[in-house]
Amino acid sequence: MAEDKSNAAAYWKANVRLITGCLILWAFVSYGCAILFRPLLSGIPVGGTDLGFWFAQQGSILTFIGIIFFYAWKMNQLDKKFGLGE
Amino acid sequence: MSQFAINLIFVGASFALYIGIAIWARAGSTKDFYVAGGGVHPVTNGMATAADWMSAASFISMAGLLASGGYANSTFLMGWTGGYVILAMLLAPYLRKFGKFTVPDFIGDRFYSSTARLVAVVCLVVASVTYVIGQMTGAGVAFSRFLEVSSTAGIWIAAAIVFLYAVFGGMKGITYTQVAQYIVLIIAYTIPAVFISLQLTNNPIPMFGMFSTHTESGVPLLAKLDDVVNALGFRDYTADVDNKLNMVLFTLSLMVGTAGLPHVIIRFFTVPKVADARWSAGWALVFIALLYLTAPAVGSMARLNLMTTIYPDMAGQVENYEEAATNPIAYEERPEWVRTWEETGLITYEDLNNDGNIQFYNDAEDFSERGWEGNELTVNNDILVLANPEIANLPSWVIGLIAAGGIAAALSTAAGLLLAISSAISHDLIKNTINPRITEKGEMLAARISMAGAILIATYLGLNPPGFAAQTVALAFGIAGASLFPALMMGIFSKRINNVGAVAGMLAGLICTLLYIFTYLGWLFIPGTNTLPNTVDNWIFGISPLSFGAVGAIINFIVAYGVSSVTAAPPQEIQDLVDSVRYPKGAGGAVDH
Numbered sequence: 001m002a003e004d005k006s007n008a009a010a011y012w013k014a015n016v017r018l019i020t021g022c023l024i025l026w027a028f029v030s031y032g033c034a035i036l037f038r039p040l041l042s043g044i045p046v047g048g049t050d051l052g053f054w055f056a057q058q059g060s061i062l063t064f065i066g067i068i069f070f071y072a073w074k075m076n077q078l079d080k081k082f083g084l085g086e
Numbered sequence: 087m088s089q090f091a092i093n094l095i096f097v098g099a100s101f102a103l104y105i106g107i108a109i110w111a112r113a114g115s116t117k118d119f120y121v122a123g124g125g126v127h128p129v130t131n132g133m134a135t136a137a138d139w140m141s142a143a144s145f146i147s148m149a150g151l152l153a154s155g156g157y158a159n160s161t162f163l164m165g166w167t168g169g170y171v172i173l174a175m176l177l178a179p180y181l182r183k184f185g186k187f188t189v190p191d192f193i194g195d196r197f198y199s200s201t202a203r204l205v206a207v208v209c210l211v212v213a214s215v216t217y218v219i220g221q222m223t224g225a226g227v228a229f230s231r232f233l234e235v236s237s238t239a240g241i242w243i244a245a246a247i248v249f250l251y252a253v254f255g256g257m258k259g260i261t262y263t264q265v266a267q268y269i270v271l272i273i274a275y276t277i278p279a280v281f282i283s284l285q286l287t288n289n290p291i292p293m294f295g296m297f298s299t300h301t302e303s304g305v306p307l308l309a310k311l312d313d314v315v316n317a318l319g320f321r322d323y324t325a326d327v328d329n330k331l332n333m334v335l336f337t338l339s340l341m342v343g344t345a346g347l348p349h350v351i352i353r354f355f356t357v358p359k360v361a362d363a364r365w366s367a368g369w370a371l372v373f374i375a376l377l378y379l380t381a382p383a384v385g386s387m388a389r390l391n392l393m394t395t396i397y398p399d400m401a402g403q404v405e406n407y408e409e410a411a412t413n414p415i416a417y418e419e420r421p422e423w424v425r426t427w428e429e430t431g432l433i434t435y436e437d438l439n440n441d442g443n444i445q446f447y448n449d450a451e452d453f454s455e456r457g458w459e460g461n462e463l464t465v466n467n468d469i470l471v472l473a474n475p476e477i478a479n480l481p482s483w484v485i486g487l488i489a490a491g492g493i494a495a496a497l498s499t500a501a502g503l504l505l506a507i508s509s510a511i512s513h514d515l516i517k518n519t520i521n522p523r524i525t526e527k528g529e530m531l532a533a534r535i536s537m538a539g540a541i542l543i544a545t546y547l548g549l550n551p552p553g554f555a556a557q558t559v560a561l562a563f564g565i566a567g568a569s570l571f572p573a574l575m576m577g578i579f580s581k582r583i584n585n586v587g588a589v590a591g592m593l594a595g596l597i598c599t600l601l602y603i604f605t606y607l608g609w610l611f612i613p614g615t616n617t618l619p620n621t622v623d624n625w626i627f628g629i630s631p632l633s634f635g636a637v638g639a640i641i642n643f644i645v646a647y648g649v650s651s652v653t654a655a656p657p658q659e660i661q662d663l664v665d666s667v668r669y670p671k672g673a674g675g676a677v678d679h
Contacts, residue, residue, distance in 0.1 A: 005665075008665060008668065008669040011668075011669060012668045012669070015668075016579075019175045019176070022171070022175060023171075023172075023175070026168065026171045026172075030164045030168050030337060031334055031337065031338075034160065034164060035330055035333050035334055035337070036330060036334070038326055039326065042326075046297060047296070047297025047298055047306055047307075047308065048297065048305075048306025048307060048308035048309035048310070048312075048324075049297075049306075049308045049309070049324040050324075052326075053157055053160075053308075053324050054297070056157060056160035056163070056164065057152075057157075057160050057163055057296075057382040058293060058379060058382070060163075060164050060167070060168065061163060061164070061167045061375050061378055061379055062375070062379075064167050064168055064170065064171050064371060064375075065368065065371050065372055065375055067171050068170060068171055068174045068175075068364075068367055068368040068371055069368045071174060071175055071364065072174070072361070072364040072365050072367075072368055075179075075361065075364055076361055079361060079670060084669075084670050084671050
């Protein structure tokens with residue numbers, strides 16, 4: 001039981017670390033590239049407009065999909081490592 | 087065959103399909119009614135979640151708002167997809183591990199308090215009813231157009247159908263019906279978009295077409311659109327916004343709202359394993375993204391088509407937009423679709439300068455040197471997606487298809503929300519708080535009565551909605567994000583937040599958000615009762631009522647943390663409960679079996 005408990009704590013720590021990384025990317029593409037940094041990216045043209053506009057209407061959504069699948073995949077690995085694969 | 091008959095066939099056939107599936111999979115027990123027995127594959131569940139999620143707001147309303155607002159309304163795109171990232175990482179797997187019926191169940195158990203459960207029920211009902219108001223507005227637009235009646239009659243017809251549909255379905259019916267609805271709505275959305283993208287840019291994929299060259303003029307489509315709207319006094323379509331604070335808060339509000347909405351969360355109780363809840367969120371977003379990546383193309387292309395319909399000389403222009411703007415079409419020569427939409431009252435025309443032509447422009451700018459005395463054509467944003475195939479002269483079966491898709495979108499979400507409302511009232515309020523000895527039959531009856539009540543209120547308020555369908559829905563997200571999301575997240579990620587803290591936080595978030603919204607949009611959304619006019623000058627720090635949910639959520643976090651830290655820590659068994667939801671080992675079936 002005690003071993004299970006320390007195992008659970010380590011598992012949770014690894015999970016939180018992974019979530020933090022994913023959330024940084026999530027915020028960077030949406031709040032960053034698409035909104036706050038759009039003026040900085042205005043020099044990069046994309047089909048009649050600029051990169052910030054593309055991130056706001058396409059890029060961020062594509063990145064979100066990538067983040068969720070990456071997280072699910074990493075968590076499956078973590079589950080295996082901790083012997084939690086069902 | 088008339089367009090009316092074709093619409094009727096498409097809508098009728100899609101309905102027959104949903105009702106057939108609902109009968110085939112009719113809910114037998116209470117457990118089936120709420121969570122479909124817990125055995126749904128992640129891909130299937132993702133598709134059903136997508137249908138549940140993509141409502142009239144996404145299908146009917148959003149592209150219209152993108153068309154009118156351009157870049158500024160990208161918030162809807164990012165907000166309503168980005169929320170899935172937080173849902174997948176911060177809530178879904180743990181709530182699945184917890185493994186009970188509803189959101190108030192979790193809040194009630196985690197914060198070991200029936201008060202907390204009760205407050206969660208109130209938050210859930212307020213957010214969901216607001217959401218259903220938006221659905222009713224959208225469904226009303228769709229029904230009024232395809233039955234060729236006024237938008238008021240359209241809303242009442244929609245209400246009757248939603249009621250029959252939700253009451254006899256329950257979750258099990260809904261899961262498989264929603265897979266069918268997803269397929270209908272995604273086909274209905276993409277086919278016209280592909281046609282229009284081909285017409286305008288020769289590119290069959292709308293999400294690429296939008297960023298390629300407009301065939302008729304040889305200019306990039308978005309650059310062309312900027313020039314066209316600019317010549318008529320509108321802001322550039324791609325123009326950056328000045329108030330970035332409001333844009334950030336609005337996006338955040340939609341994101342946390344996504345993660346706080348009960349009808350979406352409840353979906354993750356239906357997958358077999360904790361890992362499946364994570365994959366399920368990913369698949370849901372893939373299916374949602376198919377529509378969301380197309381929507382900006384629909385919006386920009388519809389705006390361009392609308393403008394070049396009124397000002398035909400604009401279409402082939404490369405530079406002389408000013409001159410083309412002086413030559414709009416005559417009202418008598420208006421296309422058929424304008425005539426049919428005029429009958430619903432959602433397009434109106436008034437010849438202010440008595441020249442018989444249609445001047446459609448931004449009359450905040452002065453164009454009197456062109457002999458214009460004000461904008462003469464009013465086009466409701468919510469009709470744009472439904473009118474889009476007609477504007478582009480697409481074949482009449484495409485128009486029938488989009489009517490069926492719009493109705494599918496509104497119905498599927500309304501049904502999911504009503505289910506969340508009814509389970510909160512019958513299960514959380516009555517069974518777990520007021521009368522624990524209620525029979526299963528009595529519980530089902532209470533569920534159905536609360537559905538009927540919610541539909542009536544939402545329909546009544548939907549007749550004079552607080553905004554376009556997507557805006558009303560955005561308010562619902564703000565309310566859910568400010569009240570439920572922080573409580574759920576803190577319940578999982580902090581062991582220190584206790585009963586008093588959570589209740590205080592939820593109440594503070596809910597009340598601040600509602601006060602701010604009602605001040606500008608009318609008390610209880612009753613038109614004309616607002617305290618201050620809903621304009622930018624009156625907003626605090628330029629934060630719109632639509633964006634305030636994010637502020638409410640921050641208030642919720644601060645209050646809950648502050649109150650918890652000066653009161654006693656949660657008892658040991660609650661801390662053990664938190665440990666157990668964090669650790670996927672030994673997750674039971676979806677429900678208590």
